[in-house]
Amino acid sequence: MLTNDKDLRLTDRLLNRIERTGNKLPHPVILFFIFSVCVLFLSWFVSLFEVAVNHPGTGETIRAVNLLSKSGIRRIFTEAVGNFTGFAPLGVVLVAMLGVGVAEKSGLISAVLKKTVLSAPDRYITAVVIFAGIMSNIASDAGYVVLVPLGAVIFAAKGRHPLVGLAAAFAGVSGGFSANLLISTVDPLLAGLSQEAAQLIDPAYTIPPTVNYYFMVASTFLVTIIGTWVTEKIVAPRFGEYEGDHEETLEEITSEENNGIKSALIWLGLLLAVILFLTVPQNGILRNDQGNLIMGGSPFVGGIVPLITLFFFVPGLAYGKKTGSIENSNDIAKFLNETMAGMGGYITLAFAAGQFVAYFKWSKLGTILAIGGAEFLQSINFTGLPLIISFIIVAGFINLFIGSASAKWAIMAPVFVPMLMQLGYSPEFTQMAYRIGDSTTNIITPLMSYFAIIIAFAKKYDDDIGIGTLISTMVPYSIAFMIGWTLLLIVWFIFNLPIGPGGTIFY
Template sequence: MKEAQKVSRMDRMLNAIERLGNKVPHPAIIFLILMAGVIVLSAIFQFTGASALLETIDPDTHEVTESIVKVESLLGVNGIRFMLTSVVQNLMNFQALGVTLVAMIGVGFAEEVGLIASLIHKLVRVVPNRMLTAILVFLGVLSSIASDAGYLVLIPLGAAVFYKVGRHPIAGLAAAFAGVSAGFGVNILITPIDGMLTEIANDAVQIVDPTYNIDLMANIYFSIASTILVVIVCTLINEKLIEPRLGVYDRNQFDGNLEEQMDDSQGLRYALFGFLAVVVMIMAITLPSGAPLRHAETNQIIGSTPFMDSLIALIMLLFLIPSICYGLGVGKIKSSLDVVNPIIKVFSNLSGMIFLLLIIAQFIAYFNFTNMGTVLAINAASVIESMELGGLPLLLSFIFLILLFDFILVGAVPKFAILTPIFIPLLYQLGVSPEAVLAAYRVGDSPINIITPLMPYFALIVTFAARYQKKTGVGTIVALMLPHTIILTIVWIVLFVIFYLFNIPLGPGASMYL
């Protein structure tokens, strides 16, 4: 009885959050209000002389340069000039928009022509229903290998798979979203983000020890353990809390077509031939030494290379070409218009999201121009530094600081670049390894992603969910994902503390202590 009361109490709280979130104005209006707030606060902070001492590290010489970062007012001459001259450039610089539009050419066309529905039908016949949630979460964590592709491919796929098997599609979306975003910082493999974080960490530790070097495998044990944790915890949350709260799905709300298809064996065979042709093409321009998608100087494939930069375009081709072949096989494509019109329809369905991203791009650009996030982060880190805490309390403070600033400084790299020149040298002096700081950062960086509307793909998640539940708003997604954020954060911190207290290796030759 007590357990039922607790569940109902949690349901009431989440329902209240959802109602409150969905009663606020349209997200575009919210961000316009936030922009006005940033403009006013920037003027106030500049007037009061708000500033911070920023340490930057030259990536070539590893020299540390100190500079004063001041809050810039958007009501000053430069601020007004920036707001009026950068509108178009702000949108062009907003990577989420370009990534979404390019990827959706392939993914959206595959859905329109029926290939996605056919593949889902095959998938649900192979995968046991009871394993679907865990598989979606696990694939979501793995998707960070392909950067942001999981947001565009796996999350809508998760909703569609759950719809197909008669479960609530929003629960499938939540499972995939939790894996893709809340587990973005870890994996069982080395990902592109590992290279960037390791490079920044090396620059920071070499401030105090020029001979110290962190390698890409420094956190692999912790990362694998964290991946297992994310999959188990998010699966249990989804099945024990999220799905029961959603209840039985009313299929009349669905705005699309995923019904079972006619015999399409020939279409699937053609799609397989198209897929293999694209794979062979990718291998031909990637694997040979000196191939176009290898780095021109180092000849590497993984890292900052043409191959990694072309992943979204390659994913688009991996969906588009097989989908065209599928359409030819089932007779849905008989002219060029049968290829162009579905893509136009996909873009028209994204029009509301594109407008919202235009507004969000301006807000983020305005916020970055003012330097308020940087000044707040550095000053908060300096306060923690002045408290003279021990190793574990300092690491936990670092995690909570990352969790806090992830609401406004979304993205794995910016926060790490700002805070590590402070925390890594400080903890090094206390005998705590830079690898431990890197592991702590992984814990704090991802769980907030799924509840902050400032996350670049948040608007897209709302759009995906609205196809299955028409009254979906920002509050719906925040309330849906909040249990994942709270519970995963607590359990993940516990895992980190266990690694610290028992000095469990974080990777080959990498421990918590120096």
């Protein structure tokens, strides 16, 4: 992909430099182990200076933990297996892939892609992939597992570089994580933390999950437009033509495949009917005891991954039975085994990444960095838009080290929500600004939980791809999203537009 820098634009030369530097790093598995060792020694070094901060929410004094102490070393050995099995994306990916594997091996995904791609104008493919990625956060993290690899397949089927499709899908799923046309699981989660922080100033203040809805709807279209432009003008030209030996060919759809798709749709409809029966009634089984479907830790939200698995498994089984690609239960077992065999590389990455994430969490280094960054921004004493923009940048920077949106907001909300309330800005507006910073740097940090699996997907098309290639590919998206999304917030601020039902800019 790299060419002579003298023949390239300044942007391309800069991205190539990032790629070269990043690709000089070891294999991601080895790199995560190196990171883990570095965290161990850094925790020891920082602990020598007795660095401590006060958690703004709980008042607890947080100190760096020396992981090379007797208790730390014991923990490294005794919890190694738990770090692996407890690595959040591991179970999500493997369970979801069981359903996706049956749908793929039976031929359903290929048939649906053929039917969709062959009928869709080429000029809309990029926008559709990015838009679908943004919308996928309704199903929590399933977009990482399902849509990112599908983006690569779709582009390959169109005769374009599959890694460009993968990048576009990743940009939509992760870079546009906070945007959506519907209320997703992240809305009530953040609103609850914002409400707790707001009640430090106003005990009667309430924040419904819908407070950012209008802004997030507008953001969905903005991110789609920006992502499409970055893909076509910056990313695609850098990759050029695909010269690998992994091709995705889509021949004309056959009558047998059409019948299989019809059967899959019928069974999908039946499955949807069952899900509706379990969710629509106020006392539905997948609602919690208070009747909530989304909030309050409902079984529907908690079971979203198995539901996604069923949404692929059942139609895939129906398609396979109709077309003959599945003749008996042995075929199902074979498809499942083949799917899991193909996940070996990711499982190895998950073990290494799981240790690193655990060590970083145990050391408290990430929490100390986040609180320190928040206190620094508070001390700048900015007001108005300069403060809001600085806040977005700090949130994006902290996101490079702590991937969880709720974990960061639990730390930052008790500082910034009360502070900005006293300056006249509503908690929901502060939350809205935070979501911009939180989303836009997801795609350029190896600490993001699903970064490892994105690399694993990419290696299907280029075995030499490294962290440098992926980060350099995603940097233009991150910068463009940050700038464009911030400008949208400035427009909202200047014209004092409503940000959502029950949400205002000023307190």
